[in-house]
Amino acid sequence: MTELNYACLKCGKCCFNLSFSSADYIKRIPLYPEEVDKLIEIAKKRQIPLKVKEDLVFPDILNKKILVLTYxxxxxxxxxxxxxxxxxxxxxxxxxxxxxxxxxxxxxRIDAFNLEITIDSICNWVEEHHIKLKNIDLNKIKIIFSESFKKAEAFLRQNKKLQLHIRRMEVENKIKIARQISSEDFNRALKNWKRDEIRVS
Ligand code: SF4
Ligand code: SF4
Incomplete structure (x- = not known):
């Protein structure tokens, strides 16, 4: 079982739109504001049009702002x-x-403040080996996807840093996130409130 070793097939499936149900033509992967800055620079140099869309956002009812965590x-x-x-x-x-x-x-995302590392079933290599990968535990994931696992841990750390940063801002009364808000109020806020990107580095 653990002799299985992930090797990317370079098929490009993960760089393609797979959210058939979505009216928006967006990629599922989250981008931090700092990453978007770098990507804008590269796109500018290459003269290619980079377009991003807000992804994870929270309404800050203290400052009447939309906090943007990812695109x-x-x-x-x-x-x-x-x-x-x-x-x-x-x-x-x-x-x-x-x-x-x-x-x-x-x-x-398990809940608002808890995250875990999982395998994305859309990947062609994962699909090819889905029987062997079914119900495997984190230790085996770590062995099979050794390089990706290190990156996923870094990704997880970045997410946790972001969450801690938000919690700290809440404790210091710099922001107040509305955790229970009607969809009408949320949509109104999305339409009318200014944006504030949350950056931790
Ligand atoms: S940035 Fe990500 S989604 Fe875009 S081409 Fe590279 S690997 Fe694919
Ligand atoms: S879908 Fe999987 S195998 Fe294909 S390019 Fe992406 S990561 Fe590699």
Missing amino acids: RFILDENGYCIFYDPKIGCTIHEIKPFACQAYPLAIK
């Missing part, structure tokens, strides 16, 4: 990430976002 890619007209090249794959391999580095491992 998502808006894909090109063919449904691919704009940094994907069919001949060579990811063209920003060395500096790709945390979520792409960790893939096919992903961070799953």
Whole structure:
């Protein structure tokens, strides 16, 4: 079982839009504001259009602001990430976002403040080995996906840092996140309130 070793097939499936149910043409991976800054710079240099969309946001009712924690890619007209090249794959391999580095491992939200490392079933390699990967524990995930696991741990640490930062801001009464808000009020806030990106580095 543990002789199984993840090796990317370089098929590009994870750089393509797979959220068929979504009206928006967005990539599921989260991007931190700091990552978006870097990606904007690269896109500018290469003269390619980078578009992102807000992803994880919280309404701060103290300052009447929307706190933006992460963004998502808006894909090109063919449904691919704009940094994907069919001949060579990811063209920003060395500096790709945390979520792409960790893939096919992903961070799953258990509740508002708890996350865990999981395997993304959309990956072609994972799909090929899904029987062997079914119900495996974290120790085996660590062995099979050794490199991705290190990246996923870094990704998880970054997420935790972000959560701690938000908690600290709440304790210091700098912000107040509305945890129970009607969808009407939330949509109204999304429409009218200014944005504040949350950055931890
Ligand atoms: S940044 Fe690279 S790995 Fe991530 S979705 Fe885009 S092309 Fe794929
Ligand atoms: S879907 Fe899986 S195997 Fe294919 S390129 Fe992405 S990570 Fe590699």
